Amino acid sequence: MSLHTLPLAASGVEKQEFRNAMSRLGAAVNIITTDGPGGRAGFTASAVCSVTDSPPTLLVCLNRSASVHPAFTENQALCVNTLAAGHESLSNLFGGKTTMAERFIAAEWSTLVTGSPILAGAVASFDCKVTQVVSVGTHDILFCEAQALVCNDDTHGLIYFDRGYHHLMRQEAS
Numbered sequence: 001m002s003l004h005t006l007p008l009a010a011s012g013v014e015k016q017e018f019r020n021a022m023s024r025l026g027a028a029v030n031i032i033t034t035d036g037p038g039g040r041a042g043f044t045a046s047a048v049c050s051v052t053d054s055p056p057t058l059l060v061c062l063n064r065s066a067s068v069h070p071a072f073t074e075n076q077a078l079c080v081n082t083l084a085a086g087h088e089s090l091s092n093l094f095g096g097k098t099t100m101a102e103r104f105i106a107a108e109w110s111t112l113v114t115g116s117p118i119l120a121g122a123v124a125s126f127d128c129k130v131t132q133v134v135s136v137g138t139h140d141i142l143f144c145e146a147q148a149l150v151c152n153d154d155t156h157g158l159i160y161f162d163r164g165y166h167h168l169m170r171q172e173a174s
């Protein structure tokens, strides 16, 4: 068995070394959308997690250098659309370097409470208002309180692990 040992001091960890280690943390893939006075925008994010259920709150980490950052800052509302198996090309499309028109034309969208685009066929969609923003390093952590939800029981899951997509199949109902 071989173990990769890292220096204890955080300052001794190189960026690429950190990314290589982080690539081993499997995560759900999400398309984060917004619409409002700052315009319609969306990007792919794996840095998403549950914070508290009272009030129902998630966090999303957004790089401040992303082209979508001004729209999210101005609109103060967003939807976390958790992707399903089969959404790999949509994930890559929203992963950067494509126009917003190209991103949004590739799928079907609706709205719930905040006006942020809800993706048809997502495993789950969390329509949220942004309640708090904390900046750490290159990223803004957006704390998001859910205003409405949609769940889809007919789809399988999608995980990003080791820089690739993997399907997670639901158990067959017995």
Ligand SMILES: NC(=O)c1ccc[n+]([C@@H]2O[C@H](COP(=O)([O-])OP(=O)(O)OC[C@H]3O[C@@H](n4cnc5c(N)ncnc54)[C@H](O)[C@@H]3O)[C@@H](O)[C@H]2O)c1
Pocket (backbone or CB within 6 Å): 018, 019, 020, 022, 023, 046, 047, 061, 063, 095, 138, 163
């Ligand atoms: N949190 C993020 O901002 C984040 C997460 C995943 C992927 N990405 C971006 O997507 C592209 C492809 O990523 P990949 O996973 O195939 O390979 P990669 O080698 O760029 O990243 C490996 C892992 O490192 C972490 N990571 C990457 N960039 C980061 C950043 N700027 N800040 C914090 N953590 C980061 C993520 O957990 C990622 O899965 C890259 O441009 C990457 O920057 C960004």
Ligand SMILES: Cc1cc2c(cc1C)N(C[C@H](O)[C@H](O)[C@H](O)COP(=O)(O)O)c1[nH]c(=O)[nH]c(=O)c1N2
Pocket (backbone or CB within 6 Å): 029, 042, 043, 044, 045, 046, 047, 048, 061, 062, 063, 065, 066, 067, 068, 091, 092, 094, 095, 096, 097, 098, 160
């Ligand atoms: C699988 C995967 C996962 C993530 C990303 C990409 C991919 C492919 N990206 C990058 C992000 O989607 C990209 O920078 C945005 O689309 C903004 O790009 P533009 O600046 O609009 O070209 C990303 N960015 C971010 O700020 N937080 C995140 O959690 C993630 N996660």
